[in-house]
Amino acid sequence: MIAIGSDHGGYQLKQEVIKYLKEKNIEYKDVGCYSTESCDYPEFGKSVANLVANGTCDKGIIICGTGIGISIAANKVKGVRAALCHDCFSAQATREHNDANVLAMGARVIGPGLAIKIVETFLQTEFSNEERHIRRIRQIEE
Ligand code: RB5
Numbered sequence: 001m002i003a004i005g006s007d008h009g010g011y012q013l014k015q016e017v018i019k020y021l022k023e024k025n026i027e028y029k030d031v032g033c034y035s036t037e038s039c040d041y042p043e044f045g046k047s048v049a050n051l052v053a054n055g056t057c058d059k060g061i062i063i064c065g066t067g068i069g070i071s072i073a074a075n076k077v078k079g080v081r082a083a084l085c086h087d088c089f090s091a092q093a094t095r096e097h098n099d100a101n102v103l104a105m106g107a108r109v110i111g112p113g114l115a116i117k118i119v120e121t122f123l124q125t126e127f128s129n130e131e132r133h134i135r136r137i138r139q140i141e142e
Pocket of ligand 1 (some may be wrong): 007066067068069
C-alpha cells in the first residue's frame with residue numbers, strides 16, 4: 001500500500017501519479033489535498049509520513065511545488081527517510097543506498113512524464129541490504 005499526499009502545488013501531478021498507480025493495480029491511500037485550493041504542505045507530509053512510520057503503508061509519495069517543504073516536514077517523523085528526487089538515477093540510488101521509504105517530488109520542477117518514470121524506478125528498486133548502507137541508516141536513526 002502506497003500513501004500519497006500533496007499540497008495545492010502538487011495536486012495535479014498527484015492526480016497523474018494516482019492514474020499510474022491505478023493502471024498498475026497498486027493500492028494507495030490518498031491523504032489529500034483534494035483540490036488546487038491553497039493549503040499547507042506540512043499537514044500532508046506528516047500524514048503520509050505517519051502512515052509509513054506506523055506500517056500502514058509500505059512507502060509514500062509526497063508532492064508540493066518544489067518537493068522541498070513537504071520533504072522537510074515528512075523527515076521530521078521518526079523512521080521516515082524522504083528523498084527528493086527529480087531524476088531516475090537519484091530514485092534508484094536512494095532506494096539502494098538509503099532505503100528511502102518516501103519519495104518527494106516538485107510539480108513545478110519536473111513534468112508528469114519524468115515524474116512517472118521516477119515513481120516507477122523508486123517503487124521497483126530494492127534496498128541493497130549491504131552492510132555499509134545498513135550501518136549508515138542506523139547512524140541516521142540514532
Ligand atoms: C506553495 O506555494 C509552495 O510553497 C509549496 O508547494 C512548496 O513548494 C514548498 O516547499
